[in-house]
Amino acid sequence: MTKVLPKYRNSMIAIGLAMALTACEQEAQSGGAPGQEPRATAVESVIIETQPVEITDTLPGRTSAYRVAEVRPQVNGIIIDRLFTEGSKVEKGDVLYQIDPATYEATLDSAKAELASAQATLQRAKLQAERYRELVKNRAISEQDYEDADATYRAALASSMAAKAAVKSAQINLDYTEIKAPISGRIGKSFVTEGALVTASQTDYLATIQQIDPLYVDLSQPSNTVLKLRQRATSQGEMKVSGIKLTLDDGTEIDQPASLQFADVSVDESTGTVSLRALLPNKDNTLLPGLYVRAKVPVDNVDSAILVPQAAVSRDTTGRAHVKIVNSENKVEDRVVTTSRVVGTNWLVTDGLSEGDQVIVSGLQKIGDGSLVDPQQIDKQ
Structure with a gap:
């Protein structure tokens, strides 16, 4: 009896298995055993339809x-009160800080007294100028006397106007002791506290x-x-x-x-x-x-855009985009397409596809060019 060596026996088994696998692969690729019709591979596909798309x-x-407003003082003085809560909403015109108004009240009172004195002087000069106007007509006084009286009246009028301006300026400065919100909005943290000295020319703001x-x-x-x-x-x-x-x-x-x-x-x-x-x-x-x-x-x-799911698009070594389509014989064809941008989960295709084309989106790893397929249409997301 002839003995089969173990090594030779293992080699024969390996060769037999390889031949069996090759036969299986050939049968799978041909769609069945020799003499039988090729078997179609099930794939999922979408029908291309044009649609309006908004590009974003x-x-x-x-x-x-x-709006942003930096709150700054417009007069010098000591802050005696803060009248807002940090981080709160304030309205335009709300008082935020109070500067000590004592010196500005005194300045306003002094300006008002100067105005009263100037107005009294003006009244006296006006009456004298009016009397001299009548007297000079009757030649009871000289022209020079009338001109002097009229000049005195005009000087008194100017002094009165200056006194009014001084009162107005003093009132403005007194009003500025109340630091108010220039706009409505949310106010941030305060950078000064009560007792702080502020100046009209300072660059640091008090709050924002x-x-x-x-x-x-x-x-x-x-x-x-x-x-x-x-x-x-x-x-x-x-x-x-x-x-x-x-x-x-x-x-x-x-x-x-x-x-x-x-x-x-x-x-x-x-x-x-x-x-x-x-x-x-x-x-x-x-x-x-x-x-x-x-x-x-x-x-x-884009009024008539063509969108293709990203899963259906592959690229070759040169970077060109490809899709697999199903032709009229239910066989796979490769198609080179041009993509411009991603829209949601799809590619926007500008060239290479037309309305009605059937594009394979799933099962691409099981097919090749010319393969017979059984396309199952799905809804394009």
């Missing part, structure tokens, strides 16, 4: 206050008031899309674009839509971007200045 750009930005309803959103837009924005704004009949959707840095959506204002359209030469500004309502004052946001800005409308 996502831009980074930050919120800023609509910010109006945060509405808010500005400062954005940076590539200069090559600014013209499209301006064309869109003109088509809407006003120099702004509405319908801008904002999200916070953590992805939270802001309910209020913003409108784009063309406040600054100068191009930054170093970055090639344009600084734009959007206006965002903030009725409940929940949003604060300085927040980082992302804005979806509508820049264009």
